[in-house]
Structure formats: C-alpha cells, structure tokens
Amino acid sequence: xxxxxxxxxxxxxxxxxxxxxxxxxxxxxxxxxxxxxxxxxxxxxxxxxxxxxxxxxxxxxxxxxxxxxxxxxxxxxxxxxxxxxxxxxxxxxxxxxxxxxxxxxxxxxxxxxxxxxxxxxxxxxxxxxxxxxxxxxxxxxxxxxxxxxxxxxxxxxxxxxxxxxxxxxxxxxxxxxxxxxxxxxxxxxxxxxxxxxxxxxxxxxxxxxxxxxxxxxxxxxxxxxxxxxxxxxxxxxxxxxxxxxxxxxxxxxxxxxxxxxxxxxxxxxxxxxxxxxxxxxxxxxxxxxxxxxxxxxxxxxxxxxxxxxxxxxxxxxxxxxxxxxxxxxxxxxxxxxxxxxxxxxxxxxxxxxxxxxxxxxxxxxxxxxxxxxxxxxxxxxxxxxxxxxxxxxxxxxxxxxxxxxxxxxxxxxxxxxxxxxxxxxxxxxxxxxxxxxxxxxxxxxxxxxxxxxxx
Amino acid sequence: xxxxxxxxxxxxxxxxxxxxxxxxxxxxxxxxxxxxxxxxxxxxxxxxxxxxxxxxxxxxxxxxxxxxxxxxxxxxxxxxxxxxxxxxxxxxxxxxxxxxxxxxxxxxxxxxxxxxxxxxxxxxxxxxxxxxxxxxxxxxxxxxxxxxxxxxxxxxxxxxxxxxxxxxxxxxxxxxxxxxxxxxxxxxxxxxxxxxxxxxxxxxxxxxxxxxxxxxxxxxxxxxxxxxxxxxxxxxxxxxxxxxxxxxxxxxxxxxxxxxxxxxxxxxxxxxxxxxxxxxxxxxxxxxxxxxxxxxxxxxxxxxxxxxxxxxxxxxxxxxxxxxxxxxxxxxxxxxxxxxxxxxxxxxxxxxxxxxxxxxxxxxxxxxxxxxxxxxxxxxxxxxxxxxxxxxxxxxxxxxxxxxxxxxxxxxxxxxxxxxxxxxxxxxxxxxxxxxxxxxxxxxxxxxxxxxxxx
Numbered sequence: 001x002x003x004x005x006x007x008x009x010x011x012x013x014x015x016x017x018x019x020x021x022x023x024x025x026x027x028x029x030x031x032x033x034x035x036x037x038x039x040x041x042x043x044x045x046x047x048x049x050x051x052x053x054x055x056x057x058x059x060x061x062x063x064x065x066x067x068x069x070x071x072x073x074x075x076x077x078x079x080x081x082x083x084x085x086x087x088x089x090x091x092x093x094x095x096x097x098x099x100x101x102x103x104x105x106x107x108x109x110x111x112x113x114x115x116x117x118x119x120x121x122x123x124x125x126x127x128x129x130x131x132x133x134x135x136x137x138x139x140x141x142x143x144x145x146x147x148x149x150x151x152x153x154x155x156x157x158x159x160x161x162x163x164x165x166x167x168x169x170x171x172x173x174x175x176x177x178x179x180x181x182x183x184x185x186x187x188x189x190x191x192x193x194x195x196x197x198x199x200x201x202x203x204x205x206x207x208x209x210x211x212x213x214x215x216x217x218x219x220x221x222x223x224x225x226x227x228x229x230x231x232x233x234x235x236x237x238x239x240x241x242x243x244x245x246x247x248x249x250x251x252x253x254x255x256x257x258x259x260x261x262x263x264x265x266x267x268x269x270x271x272x273x274x275x276x277x278x279x280x281x282x283x284x285x286x287x288x289x290x291x292x293x294x295x296x297x298x299x300x301x302x303x304x305x306x307x308x309x310x311x312x313x314x315x316x317x318x319x320x321x322x323x324x325x326x327x328x329x330x331x332x333x334x335x336x337x338x339x340x341x342x343x344x345x346x347x348x349x350x351x352x353x354x355x356x357x358x359x360x361x362x363x364x365x366x367x368x369x370x371x372x373x374x375x376x377x378x379x380x381x382x383x384x385x386x387x388x389x390x391x392x393x394x395x396x397x398x399x400x401x402x403x404x405x406x407x408x409x410x411x412x413x414x415x416x417x418x419x420x421x422x423x424x425x426x427x428x429x430x431x432x433x434x435x436x437x438x439x440x441x442x443x444x445x446x447x448x449x450x451x452x453x454x455x
Numbered sequence: 456x457x458x459x460x461x462x463x464x465x466x467x468x469x470x471x472x473x474x475x476x477x478x479x480x481x482x483x484x485x486x487x488x489x490x491x492x493x494x495x496x497x498x499x500x501x502x503x504x505x506x507x508x509x510x511x512x513x514x515x516x517x518x519x520x521x522x523x524x525x526x527x528x529x530x531x532x533x534x535x536x537x538x539x540x541x542x543x544x545x546x547x548x549x550x551x552x553x554x555x556x557x558x559x560x561x562x563x564x565x566x567x568x569x570x571x572x573x574x575x576x577x578x579x580x581x582x583x584x585x586x587x588x589x590x591x592x593x594x595x596x597x598x599x600x601x602x603x604x605x606x607x608x609x610x611x612x613x614x615x616x617x618x619x620x621x622x623x624x625x626x627x628x629x630x631x632x633x634x635x636x637x638x639x640x641x642x643x644x645x646x647x648x649x650x651x652x653x654x655x656x657x658x659x660x661x662x663x664x665x666x667x668x669x670x671x672x673x674x675x676x677x678x679x680x681x682x683x684x685x686x687x688x689x690x691x692x693x694x695x696x697x698x699x700x701x702x703x704x705x706x707x708x709x710x711x712x713x714x715x716x717x718x719x720x721x722x723x724x725x726x727x728x729x730x731x732x733x734x735x736x737x738x739x740x741x742x743x744x745x746x747x748x749x750x751x752x753x754x755x756x757x758x759x760x761x762x763x764x765x766x767x768x769x770x771x772x773x774x775x776x777x778x779x780x781x782x783x784x785x786x787x788x789x790x791x792x793x794x795x796x797x798x799x800x801x802x803x804x805x806x807x808x809x810x811x812x813x814x815x816x817x818x819x820x821x822x823x824x825x826x827x828x829x830x831x832x833x834x835x836x837x838x839x840x841x842x843x844x845x846x847x848x849x850x851x852x853x854x855x856x857x858x859x860x861x862x863x864x865x866x867x868x869x870x871x872x873x874x875x876x877x878x879x880x881x882x883x884x885x886x887x888x889x890x891x892x893x894x895x896x897x898x899x900x901x902x903x904x905x906x907x908x909x910x
Contacts (some may be wrong), residue, residue, distance in 0.1 A: 038627060039496070041494070041628075042497065172491070
C-alpha cells in the first residue's frame with residue numbers, strides 16, 4: 001500500500017496509533033520535504049492533542065535520529081556525556097558543566113540552540129564573544145574536543161534534518177509544548193550525537209515550557225525511557241525555574257556571570273546556578289563512569305571549579321572556536337549597554353511570587369531575543385536580578401536593573417516585570433531548587449498509564 | 456493589541472473560545488493569504504478537535520460570507536431559494552430541484568462544487584455536456600437566471616475567498632469532517648448568494664461524510680441555527696445515503712438518469728432519487744412562499760415534472776450556459792464508455808449491507824473523480840447499480856456494471872465493491888429514505904449542550 005500523508009493525519013486525529021512504517025513515512029517526508037508544511041502542521045497538532053504511545057514515541061525519536069548524519073566516537077577515546085536543558089531564564093549551566101565534565105576526563109560534544117520564546121539561547125550568549133564560531137564542521141568539532149574535551153556548537157545542517165523542519169513548524173503552529181514532540185526533538189538530536197550518557201535538566205515552575213510539575217515529570221520520564229531504550233544512560237533532574245537562575249539573564253551578562261562561577265567566585269544571587277550546575281555535572285561524571293555515585297561526582301565537580309581547571313578548559317574552548325579572549329577578559333565593560341534602568345519595588349513586603357515566563361519575555365524584548373528566526377540579537381541586552389523569591393524588600397528598593405541598546409525598548413519589559421513580580425505581606429519559603437531525580441530505577445512511576453491527561 | 460496567528464492557534468488548541476475579532480483575523484488571513492498555510496492548517500486541526508461554540512460558528516460563517524464579493528437580488532424580482540447537499544454518491548437531485556423551483560416561479564442561483572473524496576461533483580457531471588460553461592461572470596449568471604429562473608455554476612473567484620483557501624487546506628489536512636467547518640463552509644457560500652430560503656440535504660449513512668446519525672443531525676441543526684441567525688429561512692432534511700442514490704453514479708450517466716427523471720420516466724432503481732428530489736423541491740417551494748406547506752410544495756413539484764416544465768427549463772439552462780443540446784439528446788451513446796464490466800454476486804442471498812463510501816471510491820477510481828484538484832475527469836466513467844438494499848439476489852446475478860475508459864482501472868473498483876457489498880442469508884428492511892426534518896421549530900433539540908462529543 002502506498003502511504004498518503006492525509007491518511008496518517010486522519011488516523012492520528014482520530015486517536016489511533018500509527019505503525020512504525022507510518023511514522024517513518026512522516027519523518028522522511030519532513031526531512032526530505034516530500035510532505036508539504038500544511039500537512040506536517042496538521043499532523044503535529046493532531047499529535048499535540050491526541051498524544052503518542054511509548055512505542056510510537058520510540059519509533060518517532062529513532063526515525064528522527066537517523067534522518068540525517070549521525071555522530072559517533074566523538075569522544076576521541078573518552079566516554080561522551082552531555083547535558084540538556086528544557087529551556088529557562090538565566091540558565092547558564094552549560095558554560096559550567098561542559099568544561100567541568102571535560103576536566104573530569106570525559107568528552108562533551110554539546111550541540112545547543114538559540115533563544116526560543118521567553119527562554120535564552122546558549123548559542124546567542126556565546127556569539128556575544130567576538131569571533132566565537134558556533135557553526136563548526138564535524139572535523140572542526142573533533143579537533144576542538146581532542147584539544148579541550150568539549151565544544152559548544154550549533155546543530156549542523158545534516159544532523160537530524162527532520163527535527164529542523166518539525167521544530168521550525170512547531171514554533172509557528174503552537175505545537176511546541178507537547179511532551180511527546182519535545183521528547184522526540186531533544187532525544188533525536190542527543191542520540192544522534194552518539195552519547196554514552198545524558199543528563200537532562202527538566203525545568204519546573206513558572207518559567208518552564210511545561211509549568212505543571214506532574215507534566216514536567218512525565219516529560220522527564222519519557223526522555224529517560226527513550227534514552228535508555230536507545231542504550232544511552234539517561235537521567236532527568238527536575239529543577240526550579242520559578243525565577244531566573246542566577247543573577248543575570250541576557251547574553252554578554254550571562255557569559256560574565258559564568259566566568260565568575262567558573263572562577264569559583266561566590267555571590268548570593270548566583271548560588272542557585274552554581275548548585276544546579278554542580279548537581280548536573282555530578283550526574284554526568286557518575287554516569288560517565290568517573291565517580292561511584294552522583295554525590296561523589298558532585299565532589300569532583302567542585303574540585304574542578306576550585307582548582308581552576310574548568311575555567312581553563314572553558315577559555316581554551318572559546319579560543320579553539322575562534323573567540324576573542326581579550327574581550328572575555330575585558331569583562332562587563334566590553335559590551336556595556338547604552339541604557340540602564342532600575343525597576344524598583346512600589347511597596348514593602350516579601351518577594352512572594354514570580355511569573356518567570358514574564359521575566360523571560362522582558363529579557364527578550366530588551367533585545368536579547370528575537371521575534372523571528374534569523375533576526376540579530378543584542379549582546380548587551382539583558383537584566384540583573386537584585387532579589388530572590390522569599391527576600392524581604394523595602395519600598396523603592398531596586399528589584400531589577402534592565403540593560404538595552406534602545407531606550408524605546410524599556411516600556412514593554414517594565415510592563416512585563418510589573419505584572420511578573422509580586423510583593424506581598426506574608427513571607428514565603430524559597431522554592432526547592434532540586435525537585436526530584438528521575439532515572440531508569442523510578443521512571444515507570446511517572447509513566448503511569450491511567451488518569452494522565454495525555455492518555 | 457496586535458493579533459498573532461500563533462496565539463489564536465494556541466488558544467483554540469487549549470479549548471478556549473476565540474473572540475469575534477480573533478475569528479475575523481483568521482478569516483481575513485485566509486482570504487488575503489496573510490496567514491501562511493501551515494498556521495491555518497494547525498488552526499483547522501485545533502478547531503476540528505476542540506470544536507466551536509455557536510457564537511464562534513456564527514462569527515466564523517459571517518466573516519467568511521463577507522470575505523469577498525456578495526451576491527444580492529439575484530432573483531430578478533423572484534424570491535431566491537436554493538438546495539445544498541452535504542455530498543453523496545449518485546446524488547443528482549440538483550438537476551431536478553433547480554428547474555422545478557424555477558418552474559414554480561422561484562429563482563435558484565445554484566453554486567455547486569466538484570468531486571471530493573468519494574462523492575461526485577455536480578460541476579463535473581455538467582461539464583460532461585459538451586460546451587457547458589460552469590464559470591460564469593456575475594452578469595452572465597444574472598442573464599441565465601433572468602431567462603431560465605435558475606443556473607448551476609461554479610464558485611467565482613471573488614465569492615467567499617476565505618472558504619476557497621480553507622476548503623483546499625482541509626482536503627489536504629484531514630480536517631474535512633468537522634461539523635463546524637462543514638457548516639461554516641456551506642453556509643458562508645449559501646449566505647453570500649443572498650438567499651431567501653435554503654433547503655439542506657444532510658446525508659446520513661455509510662456514504663455520508665458524517666456517518667453517525669446523531670452527528671449528522673447535529674450538523675443539520677448547526678446549519679439551521681446559522682442560517683436563521685442570518686435571516687435566511689433554513690431547513691435541513693436528513694436523507695439516506697447508505698447506498699448510491701438512484702440507478703447510476705458517475706458523470707454522463709447521471710446526466711442521462713436526470714433527463715429521464717425530469718421527463719417523468721419512472722424506474723424502480725431511480726425511485727429513491729425521485730422521492731428525495733420531490734421532498735427537497737417541496738420544501739424549497741414552501742419556504743419560497745409558493746405553497747402553504749412542504750407537502751403542498753411537493754405536489755407542485757410533481758406537477759412540474761408531469762407537465763414537462765422542469766425538463767424544458769433544464770434544457771434552456773443547459774443551452775444558456777453553452778451546453779450542446781444535440782449531445783444531450785444523443786443519450787447514453789454520446790459518451791459510451793470504451794470498457795464495461797459486470798460485477799456479479801458470488802452467492803445467493805439478500806443485499807443486506809453497503810459501504811456506500813467504498814462504492815463512491817469505486818466510481819471515482821474508474822475515472823469519474825480525481826486524486827488532485829485540477830486533474831481532468833472522464834465523462835464516461837461511472838457505474839450502474841442493479842440492486843437496492845433489501846433485494847433478493849441469486850449467485851452470478853449482476854450487481855453492478857462498471858464503465859471506464861481505461862481497462863487497467865477496473866481492478867481497484869472491483870476490489871472496493873467486493874468489500875463494500877454484503878450478500879447475507881437474512882432479509883433486511885430497506886433503509887428509511889427521509890430520516891427527519893430539522894428546522895427552526897425543533898433545532899434546539901439537536902443542539903443539546905451536554906453529552907455531545909463536540910461539547
């Protein structure tokens with residue numbers, strides 16, 4: 001039987017399971033562009049609203065993984081590990097964990113993304129370093145890893161072309177926030193990179209793409225299931241994203257905060273970012289076989305910050321990818337924003353609630369993100385948080401400082417921050433930073449078959 | 456606030472109601488092609504799976520109605536009435552009811568469609584008459600109506616451009632069978648034609664787009680609601696489509712059967728088509744103010760067949776639209792098919808079940824329909840049914856005769872017919888032809904708010 005896209009859309013629309021052959025037909029149609037966009041979009045919306053079985057998800061992920069070039073033996077003799085985040089605000093853990101893993105004797109061929117919606121983009125941040133090249137050939141990637149143990153690059157054109165197509169469509173068709181489509185997108189790319197182990201930072205809270213904690217745990221379990229089925233040791237750590245992670249959110253400002261953290265400098269407002277990075281790196285080191293437990297791995301990670309080896313590797317990597325170390329060393333002054341404005345408390349009380357998505361949009365609208373793929377972003381744009389959830393604040397106290405290149409851009413972010421930040425009378429406990437760990441041992445608990453909205 | 460298509464997709468995806476402004480934004484985006492196809496498709500699938508409220512449906516229909524040119528006073532002094540069918544197999548009632556209504560002193564500016572899926576196309580059938588022009592300008596339409604009282608034409612480019620776009624997308628994205636989208640598509644076009652009254656033939660049974668009888672009644676009630684809200688007297692008649700209507704299905708063969716019926720010739724296998732046509736025409740005549748009841752209208756319709764006026768008007772209309780009356784009079788021989796094949800009973804028993812959709816596909820695959828919009832269809836292709844549901848049959852008796860221009864095309868239709876036609880031991884009662892009438896008086900019963908799958 002010849003397969004027709006419209007029949008597969010109809011089948012999924014009606015809640016039926018697709019066969020492996022049918023799913024591969026859709027993926028190949030996306031990769032080779034033999035199925036037109038309007039049909040792929042309708043299929044995506046049907047998947048969004050009807051869901052996928054674990055078998056369908058496994059087939060989809062595998063078909064996407066092999067839709068183009070597949071990396072292998074990127075570790076140059078070392079085991080390959082990687083970390084992935086579901087996306088957050090002020091999330092600069094990549095800049096810490098990749099060099100830490102490399103310092104611990106592992107290889108991390110990290111393939112990252114750009115600003116999307118309210119979340120920042122690792123590549124956009126790195127490109128604020130003059131000369132830094134995010135697009136390397138496979139040979140160049142191998143060279144950087146051989147030299148430094150890690151690289152942070154963009155997706156090559158040939159890697160998972162099916163995802164490139166579907167991801168771009170999802171963004172335009174409001175089909176981003178599906179646990180199945182998120183899982184297939186992330187895992188197909190990570191598995192195509194040929195990893196021995198993968199640690200996934202699944203964000204929870206008001207700044208996460210999936211805000212509901214049980215949904216986010218469900219996504220985590222889907223990714224663990226899919227990774228383990230493919231032979232990659234996979235763990236998901238659910239971490240707090242109910243406020244920006246660390247002190248800064250933006251592009252150059254996040255690079256600067258990362259340098260401070262890599263240099264083992266401590267700052268109260270950066271502690272959450274340090275902690276999440278150490279936990280993630282600890283699991284990478286453990287699953288990569290360099291420690292007997294995640295706790296022991298975390299200890300090693302702390303050492304790699306304390307002895308300066310992680311910072312040294314980060315600088316080597318930046319240099320190997322063409323980045324200007326002199327600019328890096330020039331600090332905040334190098335990309336000093338033309339305009340700064342303080343956003344202050346209108347009353348006294350406690351910082352008791354944060355719509356972190358709103359804060360993320362504020363960052364993007366200051367110029368750090370883009371409306372349309374391909375638009376330039378401002379290296380200088382971003383913000384500095386002066387408070388963390390639970391802090392006592394006085395009326396008039398600065399809560400946030402905004403940075404931008406265009407004074408006209410202040411209005412919308414200020415409006416967003418006013419709506420996003422709540423000062424109330426009652427004190428609150430700060431949110432729990434590390435919510436839970438989901439791995440092969442306990443994943444089935446989160447893949448519960450009945451009662452979940454996606455069943 | 457500027458509206459963004461992706462936000463409206465998301466809102467509908469999440470089951471929220473769209474505002475009138477938001478719906479108009481989508482319709483305008485479809486008509487002017489300012490919203491790309493992949494976004495319209497995702498929106499259509501979200502509407503398909505989430506449904507619309509009556510208020511949303513009313514707004515959608517009205518916005519589509521006014522998305523282009525609107526006809527008015529097409530009646531040349533007479534009241535305008537029309538009939539619409541949700542699509543069937545062998546459904547040639549249009550060729551009867553339009554001339555009957557004209558003969559009764561009404562005007563019918565009938566705008567028809569092409570073969571879609573398993574159903575035939577009124578325009579394709581008419582174009583089997585050499586010279587018949589289905590695309591007239593508005594002025595030409597007025598001229599034909601002034602002369603004959605009716606015309607049967609294709610949709611002009613300027614009439615309801617939003618539907619043109621959405622309809623084409625729905626066909627490709629498996630979003631055809633939504634009661635809301637069907638209602639908006641049909642009613643926007645019918646209301647744009649500026650009708651005083653509208654009779655809708657809602658098909659039920661295995662050959663209907665909506666096979667479930669309560670779903671089909673729901674669609675009927677939606678259309679009555681939408682029509683009455685717009686000031687057009689509207690009635691929906693639910694009729695049987697569990698087997699082809701009449702004796703022939705195809706293009707030229709249906710024109711020939713229609714001529715026989717217009718000439719008041721009776722044939723056992725055509726009786727169902729005659730009966731449905733008379734009931735529909737009776738309601739048109741009643742709602743058009745030319746009879747005191749639908750029953751009385753039906754009596755007038757019978758007279759218009761008996762006295763030859765309907766046939767005369769049909770021939771005048773064909774001639775006015777450029778059709779060759781000599782070809783029409785040459786009968787079946789004019790477009791005699793190159794190949795005929797009999798499909799015979801493999802056992803004795805009773806014709807006890809028919810997958811009428813399968814029969815419809817057989818007709819299309821013989822060459823009467825098309826795979827892709829714009830492809831030519833064969834005037835000669837089609838089939839003749841020799842039995843009706845409930846008939847006793849003997850092993851070896853011909854059940855169907857197939858007509859085609861390409862012998863290689865027999866295999867698939869034969870396979871389809873074998874699956875579609877069931878001969879069993881037990882006799883069955885023939886299906887009820889006129890299932891029920893849904894109008895302003897009883898529509899609310901079918902728009903029940905709770906328990907329906909679309910609520």
